[in-house]
Amino acid sequence: MTEHQRPRNGLIELALPDDVRDDVLERLLSLPDPASDLDDAMTRTHQIFARLPLPLLRAVLDFGRHVDTPGVMLLSNLPSEPDLPPTPTDGGPCAGKPTFVAEGVLLGLSGLLGEPVAFITEKDGRVVHDVIPTATGATTQTSQGSKVFLNFHNDIVHDSSGRYDISNPDFLVLNCLRADIAAEAETWYADARDVLRVLDPRAVEILRSPLFQLNAPGGYVRMFADGKEVYSDPIAILSGPDHAPEIAVAANGVRCVTTEAAEAFDQLQAACRAPEAASVVRLAPGQALLINNRKGLHARTQFLARYDGQDRWLQRTYIRRSLWNIRDRAEAGSRRVHA
Numbered sequence: 001m002t003e004h005q006r007p008r009n010g011l012i013e014l015a016l017p018d019d020v021r022d023d024v025l026e027r028l029l030s031l032p033d034p035a036s037d038l039d040d041a042m043t044r045t046h047q048i049f050a051r052l053p054l055p056l057l058r059a060v061l062d063f064g065r066h067v068d069t070p071g072v073m074l075l076s077n078l079p080s081e082p083d084l085p086p087t088p089t090d091g092g093p094c095a096g097k098p099t100f101v102a103e104g105v106l107l108g109l110s111g112l113l114g115e116p117v118a119f120i121t122e123k124d125g126r127v128v129h130d131v132i133p134t135a136t137g138a139t140t141q142t143s144q145g146s147k148v149f150l151n152f153h154n155d156i157v158h159d160s161s162g163r164y165d166i167s168n169p170d171f172l173v174l175n176c177l178r179a180d181i182a183a184e185a186e187t188w189y190a191d192a193r194d195v196l197r198v199l200d201p202r203a204v205e206i207l208r209s210p211l212f213q214l215n216a217p218g219g220y221v222r223m224f225a226d227g228k229e230v231y232s233d234p235i236a237i238l239s240g241p242d243h244a245p246e247i248a249v250a251a252n253g254v255r256c257v258t259t260e261a262a263e264a265f266d267q268l269q270a271a272c273r274a275p276e277a278a279s280v281v282r283l284a285p286g287q288a289l290l291i292n293n294r295k296g297l298h299a300r301t302q303f304l305a306r307y308d309g310q311d312r313w314l315q316r317t318y319i320r321r322s323l324w325n326i327r328d329r330a331e332a333g334s335r336r337v338h339a
C-alpha cells in the first residue's frame with residue numbers, strides 16, 4: 001500500500017509469516033514479567049519486533065506516524081500464550097501467569113506506535129489492561145460489559161481543565177488471548193473520514209459546534225464522584241480539516257446541549273454503523289487490533305459471558321506518541337502512571 005491509498009472500508013489485515021511468528025514466540029517465552037521493569041520490557045520487545053519483515057514493520061510504523069494512514073489495522077498470526085490460564089472472573093489481572101508472551105506482543109506492537117501510558121482511574125494505573133467481562137459490569141458502558149452494545153466512543157480521560165479529549169491516548173492496542181465462548185463479539189471501528197462522507201452537511205456543521213459535553217469514564221466517576229456524571233466543557237465532536245478530522249465521543253454518556261445537537265448525535269451513531277464507515281472484526285487468539293483513538297470511534301457488540309474461566313480475554317494498552325505534554329498529571333516518582 002502506498003502512502004495515499006486507503007481502502008474506504010474493509011479492514012486492513014497483516015499476517016506474520018509462520019517462521020516469523022515462531023521466532024517471535026521463541027524470543028518472548030523468556031520475557032520476565034513486564035510489570036517488574038516496564039522500560040526493560042519495552043526495550044526487549046522493541047528489539048524483537050524490529051525484526052519483523054520490512055513491509056510489515058513499515059506498515060505498523062506508518063500507522064503510528066502519519067496523518068493519512070488508516071485508523072484501524074488488524075495484525076494476525078501473532079504468537080499466542082502456550083499455556084494460557086483460565087480467564088480471571090474478577091476482571092483481572094491474572095495472578096501467577098507462567099509466561100508473558102501476550103504481554104510481549106502487546107508491548108512490542110505498542111512500542112512501534114509510541115509510549116504506553118497508565119491512568120490511576122483506568123485499571124488501577126496498570127499499563128497492561130485486562131479487558132474481561134465481569135458479572136458486576138455486565139450492563140455497563142465499560143470494557144467490563146458484555147450484555148449491552150458498547151456504543152461508538154473513543155477512550156477519554158477526565159481532566160480538571162474541562163477537556164477530556166486532550167490528555168487521552170492517541171492509540172489503543174487490543175491483543176486477544178481468548179475469544180468469547182460463542183465467538184460472536186465484534187469490535188467495530190468507524191473512521192471519521194468515512195463518517196463525514198455518510199453524514200449530511202447540516203449534521204456535520206452541528207457536530208463541529210461546541211454543543212456536546214462528555215461524561216467522564218466509568219472508572220473516574222466510580223472512584224471520585226460516587227457514580228454521578230462529571231461532564232466536560234461543551235466541545236465539538238468533530239474538529240480539524242475534512243481530510244483528517246479528529247472525533248471525540250464518551251462511552252459513558254454525552255449530554256447534547258440542544259435538541260438539534262441530540263438529533264445530530266443520533267445521526268452520528270447511525271453513520272458509524274453504516275457499511276461505508278464501519279470495519280468489523282471478531283478478535284481471535286493470535287490477533288491484535290491497532291486503533292487510532294483520534295481518527296475514529298470504536299464499539300463492541302453484545303456477547304455471551306459465563307464467568308467460568310472461559311470468557312473473552314483481551315489485553316490492552318493506552319499509547320501516546322509522547323509523554324511530554326501530559327507531564328503535569330504524572331504521578332510523583334512514576335514515569336508512566338498519570339492522574
Ligand SMILES: O=C(O)CCC(=O)C(=O)O
Pocket residue numbers: 131143150155172174186187298299300314316
Ligand atoms: O472489547 C472490545 O472489543 C473493545 C472494548 C473497548 O472499547 C476498549 O477496550 O476500549
Ligand SMILES: [Fe+2]
Pocket residue numbers: 153154155298
Ligand atoms: Fe474503548
